[in-house]
Amino acid sequence: MSAPRIRLSDNTRRDLGFAALTAALFLAVTFAFPGFAAPRNLAGLLDDTAILIMLALGQMLVILGRGIDLSIAANLALCGMLAALFNRAFPEAGIVPVFVLTLVAGGLLGACNGLLVWKLRLPPIVVTLGTMSIYRGAIYLLSRGAWVNENEMSRDFLAFPRAEFLGLSMLSWLSLAVAAAFVVALQRTRAARDLYAAGGNPEAANYSGIDPGRMQFLAYTVCGAIAGVCGYLWVARFAVAYTDIALGFELSVIAACLIGGVAIAGGIGTAVGVVLGCLFIGIIRSSLPLVGISAFWQMFINGAVILVAVLLSARQREFKRTILEART
Amino acid sequence: MKAASLLRWESMLALVLVFAFVFFSAYSPYFLNVDTLSDATFNFTERAIVALPLALLIIAGEIDISVAAIIALSSVAMGLGSANGVGTAGLIGIGLGTGLLAGCINGALVTIGRVPSIVATIGTMTLFRGAAYAVLGDRVLKDYPESFAVFGQGYLVGPISIELALFILFAILFGVFLHRTRWGRVIFAVGANPVASRYSGIAVNRYRFALFALTGLFSGLAAVLLTSRLGSTRPSIAQGWELEIISMVILGGVSVWGGKGSIVGVVLAALVFGLVTFGLGLMNIPGIVLSIFTGLLLILVVAVPALVNRR
Numbered sequence: 001m002s003a004p005r006i007r008l009s010d011n012t013r014r015d016l017g018f019a020a021l022t023a024a025l026f027l028a029v030t031f032a033f034p035g036f037a038a039p040r041n042l043a044g045l046l047d048d049t050a051i052l053i054m055l056a057l058g059q060m061l062v063i064l065g066r067g068i069d070l071s072i073a074a075n076l077a078l079c080g081m082l083a084a085l086f087n088r089a090f091p092e093a094g095i096v097p098v099f100v101l102t103l104v105a106g107g108l109l110g111a112c113n114g115l116l117v118w119k120l121r122l123p124p125i126v127v128t129l130g131t132m133s134i135y136r137g138a139i140y141l142l143s144r145g146a147w148v149n150e151n152e153m154s155r156d157f158l159a160f161p162r163a164e165f166l167g168l169s170m171l172s173w174l175s176l177a178v179a180a181a182f183v184v185a186l187q188r189t190r191a192a193r194d195l196y197a198a199g200g201n202p203e204a205a206n207y208s209g210i211d212p213g214r215m216q217f218l219a220y221t222v223c224g225a226i227a228g229v230c231g232y233l234w235v236a237r238f239a240v241a242y243t244d245i246a247l248g249f250e251l252s253v254i255a256a257c258l259i260g261g262v263a264i265a266g267g268i269g270t271a272v273g274v275v276l277g278c279l280f281i282g283i284i285r286s287s288l289p290l291v292g293i294s295a296f297w298q299m300f301i302n303g304a305v306i307l308v309a310v311l312l313s314a315r316q317r318e319f320k321r322t323i324l325e326a327r328t
Numbered sequence: 329m330k331a332a333s334l335l336r337w338e339s340m341l342a343l344v345l346v347f348a349f350v351f352f353s354a355y356s357p358y359f360l361n362v363d364t365l366s367d368a369t370f371n372f373t374e375r376a377i378v379a380l381p382l383a384l385l386i387i388a389g390e391i392d393i394s395v396a397a398i399i400a401l402s403s404v405a406m407g408l409g410s411a412n413g414v415g416t417a418g419l420i421g422i423g424l425g426t427g428l429l430a431g432c433i434n435g436a437l438v439t440i441g442r443v444p445s446i447v448a449t450i451g452t453m454t455l456f457r458g459a460a461y462a463v464l465g466d467r468v469l470k471d472y473p474e475s476f477a478v479f480g481q482g483y484l485v486g487p488i489s490i491e492l493a494l495f496i497l498f499a500i501l502f503g504v505f506l507h508r509t510r511w512g513r514v515i516f517a518v519g520a521n522p523v524a525s526r527y528s529g530i531a532v533n534r535y536r537f538a539l540f541a542l543t544g545l546f547s548g549l550a551a552v553l554l555t556s557r558l559g560s561t562r563p564s565i566a567q568g569w570e571l572e573i574i575s576m577v578i579l580g581g582v583s584v585w586g587g588k589g590s591i592v593g594v595v596l597a598a599l600v601f602g603l604v605t606f607g608l609g610l611m612n613i614p615g616i617v618l619s620i621f622t623g624l625l626l627i628l629v630v631a632v633p634a635l636v637n638r639r
Contacts, residue, residue: 251450
């Protein structure tokens with residue numbers, strides 16, 4: 001049992017380092033532009049980053065188990081369209097059924113990925129590349145290519161993510177709640193420890209009675225359910241649903257995970273790291289206009305940050321992994 | 329056994345191709361026309377040209393997600409060159425050179441930096457596409473010299489476009505290289521078992537680097553063709569192509585685990601892709617519906633052998 005403890009402390013050390021870096025970035029921007037730290041501005045920053053945080057946490061589960069979910073944005077878009085169509089058909093139903101619907105639908109879409117990976121042992125990247133196309137196409141079939149616009153959405157439906165409580169939007173609160181749940185669950189639940197074990201070394205996990213495939217299935221299902229609910233939140237926040245919403249967002253979500261220190265090879269990553277990764281992206285995004293750099297630089301900076309992050313973590317991992325298994 | 333099942337997959341693709349061909353000619357009187365079919369090839373030639381080196385890379389057990397971003401970066405570089413008065417020959421040099429350089433960066437990250445290729449190329453994808461946006465913003469570059477248009481719009485003989493001719497030429501070259509030379513055998517070996525390959529004296533990393541560079545170079549070539557055909561460059565050029573090109577390769581029967589695949593399969597998959605896109609267009613079915621078909625096919629490609637091997 002000493003191995004997990006060592007890894008845990010490594011994680012904590014890396015998270016602390018990254019937290020210091022994020023804080024330094026934040027302070028630097030605040031120092032140059034005192035208005036940046038205004039509560040109003042920070043609330044906006046969190047609101048802009050909230051959906052990314054939730055999606056990246058879901059994606060982290062899948063990556064921890066040595067999978068990847070390229071269908072996450074298509075799942076979000078499909079569930080968002082479902083939510084919008086449901087709301088149009090039953091405007092008086094309120095938002096509780098919308099939440100249940102998107103949670104279940106998203107979970108099922110995620111479970112499809114998980115079943116294919118678990119039962120047929122298909123490569124995750126191919127499975128989710130395939131379902132990504134299928135889910136996108138399904139949105140078109142569902143909506144017949146039409147848009148659902150703001151005037152077709154009920155007031156409750158639109159109001160929920162924007163409703164303010166103690167200065168933060170409900171969307172922000174929701175992302176904080178999800179993040180807190182992840183921090184606790186990943187440390188304290190047996191399922192999470194099993195997932196780390198399965199991702200860290202599937203064969204060893206198998207011998208100790210953990211089915212790595214089953215853990216992948218669960219990770220995909222949870223990730224899908226999160227993506228589903230985010231579909232509703234996305235559609236309500238931007239007040240429009242159409243086939244192409246969040247197109248290409250899957251790679252941004254994966255990028256956020258990588259910046260947050262999640263290892264693509266599985267078994268390494270923390271919820272705190274991922275949230276910091278998302279905030280790091282958020283801070284850069286909202287400070288670019290202040291510094292006078294065009295918003296078009298955002299993507300370039302993200303790319304540079306990803307590369308630095310993965311180059312550094314590739315060096316660290318090398319020492320650990322070679323002892324246990326051959327690098328392939 | 330492996331060769332037999334691979335052969336079966338290729339004959340299945342060929343069957344789909346014939347079936348689609350017959351179906352569309354029966355459905356639309358406009359389909360079976362040399363000029364129409366010649367137009368239809370523009371649907372896939374640029375992507376298929378990148379699919380060839382990418383197939384080699386995937387057979388060698390690596391992947392490159394940044395190909396579409398390389399196309400965008402090369403296109404922007406050519407656009408800037410053209411705006412500064414560089415001639416047609418110079419533009420081709422800039423396009424190919426940018427692609428090659430980008431490919432070398434990928435190769436260096438994977439071999440020297442020891443970053444897993446999927447992570448490295450997600451990073452460079454963001455970096456290259458980001459650079460295209462950073463340089464161009466919401467501008468469009470479109471003052472290309474007239475003679476530059478020939479590569480994407482010209483014809484070699486009769487209905488055979490220069491793009492199609494290039495694709496055929498490279499398909500043959502890649503096929504011979506992969507299936508008939510020692511280097512081709514080594515690529516299979518590296519993909520099937522990199523550790524064993526290294527112990528048998530193969531410079532695995534040198535092969536990896538060369539394949540990334542090659543994929544970058546051909547992405548540069550695709551950028552030349554696409555830019556020449558469109559006559560303009562936006563930073564969003566070729567957006568989303570990376571996943572379409574990878575789908576094409578996997579549809580062609582190349583295993584994402586490495587070590588398996590053939591150029592014939594990739595060529596057939598490219599043809600199926602182009603033909604079905606075009607045919608559905610004739611039937612007024614939007615491309616997004618095709619994506620359901622592509623997605624199902626993609627999963628079937630890997631699911632069928634998995635199901636068969638289970639018994």
